[in-house]
Amino acid sequence: MTTQNQAIEDHLNQRYQHGFVTDVDADTLPPGLSENTVRWISAQKNEPDFLLQWRLQAFRHWQTLSEPQWAHLHIDPIDFQAISYYSSPHSKKDAPKSLDEVDPKLLETYEKLGIPLHERAALAGVAVDAVFDSVSVATTFKDKLAEAGVIFCSFSEAVQQHPELIKQYLGTVVPYRDNFYATLNSAVFSDGSFVYIPKGVRCPMELSTYFRINAANTGQFERTLIIAEPDSYVSYLEGCTAPMRDENQLHAAVVELVALDRAEIKYSTVQNWYPGDENGKGGIYNFVTKRGACRGQASKISWTQVETGSAITWKYPSVVLQGDDSVGEFYSVALSNLCQQADTGTKMIHLGKNTKSTIISKGISAGKGQNAYRGMVRVTPKAKGARNFTQCDSLLIGSSCGAHTFPHIDAACDDAIIEHEASTAKISEDQLFYCLQRGISEENAVSMIVNGFCRSVFQQLPMEFAVEAQKLLEVSLEGAVG
Amino acid sequence: MIVIDNLQAEVEGKAILKGVNLTMNPGEVHALMGPNGAGKSTLADVLAGHGDLTVTSGSVRYYDQNLLDLAPEERSHAGVFKAFQYPVALPGVKNAYFLKAAINAHRKAQGQDPLDAFDFIQMTKEAMVRVGMDESFLQRDVNVGFSGGEKKRNEVLQMLLLDPKFAILDETDSGLDIDALRTVAEGVQSLRDSKRTFLVITHYQRLLDTIKPDFVHVLANGKIVKSGGPELALTLEDQGYAWLSDVEGHNDKS
Ligand SMILES: Nc1ncnc2c1ncn2[C@@H]1O[C@H](COP(=O)(O)OP(=O)(O)OP(=O)(O)O)[C@@H](O)[C@H]1O
């Protein structure tokens, strides 16, 4: 037995000896990944056997895979044996003990974003229980949802309370074999969110991870599942504009959406990972698999995302348009500044008749940022009357950054109508001078032009989120020019 | 008082302004004329602080300040306004938003609170009537798809709203129909008072008929080669610039 396995073994013994975890250190699994790790995680969460078996299948498959090579990202090799795959929510060994220990730059950003004081500590990852003043808010929130029959809870809770739903839907949109990171996630996922909207119910409020208090510690392998029964509607908001400090460099989340007949799911993300210090050190690698299945007739899924932050982002929210007359939408703003690399885009797979998809992608590159858009529209032979409209715009700020677009169209059906528009613009010296001459500072000028550029995507966000997103871009672009 | 003293400037290593001298007092209107490529717009850009231009020699005194020491937006806050010969389009930026940003940047520099939405709209609508612009232009993106004349009216609108102390108009009369020309001229006339200075760059007498400048200068080959009263513009209209090349040659030799 290797020393790593020995260590896990010790942990298992410790747990079984005492029946519960006693000291802080025992809450965190030592680095390393093996079948035992997977079993340990599943046991820790008291999961039913079907879930353990599913994790193990994924793990065995993962062992046969090798890490993908990316055309447009420069990534240092990741040592998967050097990662710890389980950390209980309360153990944050390297976390700062108080706000005094937090990177002052980060605090400055919170200030600028107007994050309330009492939330800053939690966002900065300070090792105290996340005490929100919003506990009462969260409670009224839960009552209202229960009244409507909506289930909104952590993934672990759903596994305990609604195992039949998990069993029915888990992995049906993103199978565990899907890709290297999705497979890894399937084997070792820590926690995440679960949403179920019953038939005919219009969810009475926007569901935001912000209100799910334990979401603060869902860890690096997050898993989300949203199910919308026929004729239901839900709008789900993920993330917040505050940069999240996190000691885990690698994040590999999976999000699965299922929309049944005439159901609509709107999924909005505003993401601002900690990009690392000035040298990009400590920045987050963000590899996410997000996919929605429009399984029902005339169902609709739309992804809206505003991304800044992480050192490396790799993410393609996609929609599989199975039901006839179903609709898929993707609206995206991706900003890369400093040394950030973003490789994002979407896939729209048309299977049903008269299916429609819209893609609006806005890429902003500043500093030495590199932004790549990769889009795929596939129309299968049976998808009669399929339509797609794609608009893909890039905005460059300065001359050391880059934008790349890789549209891919694969239409196997003659009567498909596919339109693609693309543009690249640069914020010119003359535009800036015009603003300066009118007394507007360079930073305000840039943010004004950038906001104008993003307007068609921001319009898709719920009002409050849109205002936050706008502010976020402003802060993220500070010092981008001059 | 604005005193331009032996101003020399270059762009990409090429000398454009070769020693400009010009003194302008409050209340005066100066017309600047001269052949294409003489350096008129370059002079306007140097005064406004365009980053592409390098001042190699000389100075510009702006009341009690050294103008060349100020950043472009500080010059704007200090009252320097330039109506652009070719106003720049800002796709995605609504005209109303842009105007408000400019006004509030000025107010902030003067230690005033931002204008509230109601006052802004009222003040802007009034000014738009004066320059003959429809309110719908507030909802359009800055200069995007504006006709040549509409762009120039939009420049005058900004001048009215920002209430400058020193206004430079770079060919604001070019490409205008007769009504627009009258609008621009009236815009200048309405702002004319004992404290304000205008530098009006133009090729045509038409604008000067209404404005009646106090002085007319001719810039050629990077220097002011002739100055005079309003009658100089009439002579130029009549005879062109050819007769001045003698003057220039003569000056160079001395
Ligand atoms: N970026 C540049 N690179 C090289 N030459 C330049 C540049 N900008 C301006 N110039 C040159 O400087 C000279 C003066 O140009 P300027 O625009 O000031 O002329 P002007 O007097 O305003 O002419 P017009 O009456 O045609 O508007 C011209 O010869 C022009 O080609």
Ligand SMILES: [Mg+2]
């Ligand atoms: Mg000119």
